[in-house]
Amino acid sequence: MTAGAGKTPAPIAVRGIVNRFGDHVVHNGIDLEVRPGEVLSVVGGSGSGKTVLLNCMIGLRVPTAGTVEVFGEPLTGGVRERSRTTARHSGVLFQHGALFTALTVAENVGFPLRELDGFPRDLIRPIVNLKLFLAGLKPVDGERLPADLSGGMIKRAALARALARDPELVFLDEPTSGLDPLSARRFVALIAELRASLGLTVVMITHDRETLEAVSDRVAVLADRKLIALGPVEAVRQVDHPFIKDYFRDG
Amino acid sequence: MIALEGTDRIRLAGRFDPEDVADARRDLAAALGDRESDAVTWDLGDVERLDTATAVLLWQRWGQRRPARLQLPGHAETIFDRLAELGPEELHHAGRRDRGGTGPGWLETAPGVLQVLGRFVLDLLLVARRPALMPWRELSAAAYRTSVTALPIVCVVGVLIGIVLSYLSSLQLRQYGAESFLPLILGIGVVRELGPMLAAIVIAGRSGSAITAGLGAMRLTQELDALSALGISHSLRLVLPRTLALAITLPLLVVCTNIAALLGGMVSGWVELDLAPATFIAGLANDVPLGHLLIGLFKAVIFGLSIGLIACHAGLSAQANTQSLAQETTRSVVLAISSIILLDAIFAILFRSLP
Numbered sequence: 001m002t003a004g005a006g007k008t009p010a011p012i013a014v015r016g017i018v019n020r021f022g023d024h025v026v027h028n029g030i031d032l033e034v035r036p037g038e039v040l041s042v043v044g045g046s047g048s049g050k051t052v053l054l055n056c057m058i059g060l061r062v063p064t065a066g067t068v069e070v071f072g073e074p075l076t077g078g079v080r081e082r083s084r085t086t087a088r089h090s091g092v093l094f095q096h097g098a099l100f101t102a103l104t105v106a107e108n109v110g111f112p113l114r115e116l117d118g119f120p121r122d123l124i125r126p127i128v129n130l131k132l133f134l135a136g137l138k139p140v141d142g143e144r145l146p147a148d149l150s151g152g153m154i155k156r157a158a159l160a161r162a163l164a165r166d167p168e169l170v171f172l173d174e175p176t177s178g179l180d181p182l183s184a185r186r187f188v189a190l191i192a193e194l195r196a197s198l199g200l201t202v203v204m205i206t207h208d209r210e211t212l213e214a215v216s217d218r219v220a221v222l223a224d225r226k227l228i229a230l231g232p233v234e235a236v237r238q239v240d241h242p243f244i245k246d247y248f249r250d251g
Numbered sequence: 252m253i254a255l256e257g258t259d260r261i262r263l264a265g266r267f268d269p270e271d272v273a274d275a276r277r278d279l280a281a282a283l284g285d286r287e288s289d290a291v292t293w294d295l296g297d298v299e300r301l302d303t304a305t306a307v308l309l310w311q312r313w314g315q316r317r318p319a320r321l322q323l324p325g326h327a328e329t330i331f332d333r334l335a336e337l338g339p340e341e342l343h344h345a346g347r348r349d350r351g352g353t354g355p356g357w358l359e360t361a362p363g364v365l366q367v368l369g370r371f372v373l374d375l376l377l378v379a380r381r382p383a384l385m386p387w388r389e390l391s392a393a394a395y396r397t398s399v400t401a402l403p404i405v406c407v408v409g410v411l412i413g414i415v416l417s418y419l420s421s422l423q424l425r426q427y428g429a430e431s432f433l434p435l436i437l438g439i440g441v442v443r444e445l446g447p448m449l450a451a452i453v454i455a456g457r458s459g460s461a462i463t464a465g466l467g468a469m470r471l472t473q474e475l476d477a478l479s480a481l482g483i484s485h486s487l488r489l490v491l492p493r494t495l496a497l498a499i500t501l502p503l504l505v506v507c508t509n510i511a512a513l514l515g516g517m518v519s520g521w522v523e524l525d526l527a528p529a530t531f532i533a534g535l536a537n538d539v540p541l542g543h544l545l546i547g548l549f550k551a552v553i554f555g556l557s558i559g560l561i562a563c564h565a566g567l568s569a570q571a572n573t574q575s576l577a578q579e580t581t582r583s584v585v586l587a588i589s590s591i592i593l594l595d596a597i598f599a600i601l602f603r604s605l606p
Contacts, residue, residue: 126343134333140346
């Protein structure tokens with residue numbers, strides 16, 4: 001690899017990842033490089049280790065073998081060091097939102113600003129309001145508690161929190177699961193729009209073909225403990241593999 | 252980097268990151284001084300990255316609009332467009348949420364607990380007529396959790412209190428040469444008062460809190476809703492077995508606490524007063540009327556019921572957030588222990604004519 005001057009390093013580079021739980025091998029040598037500014041979707045059947053791979057990228061899991069680099073910076077040490085490194089660059093939207101239930105939506109979104117950046121109070125609320133607006137919520141929704149929100153609003157609030165610190169990279173774990181088709185489509189449009197306006201790099205796990213085809217620049221397919229295909233949707237569709245055939249079969 | 256160039260040109264360049272927002276705020280104030288934002292040219296042309304915090308700071312300085320003379324790089328256009336779209340009022344919206352303080356107190360809780368008690372009695376009558384409705388497995392699991400696993404702690408507490416009580420009494424009794432009264436004093440004290448109280452307080456802290464936290468977590472995970480959706484009564488399926496289990500097991504635990512405390516007292520009496528264990532046991536059997544033991548066990552049943560009902564009521568009234576769960580757990584333990592002490596005082600008056 002030529003380390004040309006001015007070349008921006010890959011937001012996430014995964015090299016030779018192996019994950020093993022006891023005798024059960026989930027990943028056996030996965031290489032994946034995410035390009036700046038792209039939306040990369042990770043698909044695979046249940047149990048193919050999508051979330052495990054995502055956790056390795058976020059730093060919530062130390063892989064059995066292999067390395068992860070975030071913007072050229074290798075993740076080392078335990079879970080705490082790793083997640084601290086990625087947290088500087090990225091935001092995470094967890095599958096079920098993972099909002100802090102004891103805090104209001106506004107406090108949830110402002111939490112990273114207060115805890116990690118130590119922003120003054122008078123600056124936090126305008127930023128929170130702007131992020132809520134970007135995520136398609138109204139500032140008055142900030143006073144509500146997560147328990148009072150609908151599924152779609154939880155996802156939006158969680159997205160606002162993921163975006164709070166202006167990350168260059170966002171991880172989305174099943175962003176449209178549990179949403180009705182209309183809300184799912186709106187949420188996908190929102191992601192596409194934010195990507196365009198903020199220049200985000202997005203790594204997304206999804207089951208939903210519609211979501212996948214709507215926003216992905218590239219698709220990574222996990223099966224048989226390997227990365228069996230990587231490329232634009234159209235190219236991946238042509239790959240001859242039972243899982244891909246099944247997944248992209250119409251009707 | 253924020254710098255004043257000449258007299259009327261403020262130039263921003265380089266990267267602006269969230270870490271440097273305090274510097275940005277200071278530099279901005281220094282560069283602008285007390286001039287109007289329209290009085291200077293804002294040159295942001297060389298900004299590589301503009302974070303939201305700095306953008307918001309600039310926007311506030313500009314009076315929530317773009318200044319007359321402004322040069323923006325393409326990537327920074329969107330954020331100011333969005334700020335303009337949002338509008339000043341929405342941007343600075345800051346509502347407060349009333350969190351309801353520390354949750355309901357004694358008076359608010361009493362009707363709720365009475366309601367749970369009423370349902371409990373009705374469920375008992377229902378189950379008495381149709382025993383098949385009783386969740387027997389749940390009852391047995393609850394009984395196991397509240398008794399067998401609590402045995403070590405109540406026994407340790409019992410032994411220690413027995414030793415302390417016996418030691419302190421014997422110091423006094425020796426002065427009057429009344430050593431032979433030790434079994435009587437210890438027997439009545441432990442069997443009627445201390446045994447039930449100690450066991451009940453330990454169980455309120457241990458099992459009461461567990462019941463509340465368990466039911467509260469079921470609210471968080473929507474398991475309570477799932478039960479309702481299946482048409483299964485919370486009170487029959489959750490409250491009845493837990494409360495009944497406590498009412499059954501607490502008297503049994505009290506028996507163990509009594510034995511442990513009396514054994515502790517016996518050993519202490521043996522060491523301190525040279526009172527032979529056989530004499531102590533014979534003294535217990537002869538001097539302590541059976542009535543005291545029965546009163547103690549009766550109180551234990553009532554304590555068990557009240558711990559169970561309060562814990563279940565608190566658990567079921569938890570809302571679906573972690574703070575409410577914590578509050579309800581605290582309330583459950585505090586109320587259960589206070590009600591035990593209150594009930595004990597009432598029983599002391601009711602049974603004053605008994606042996």
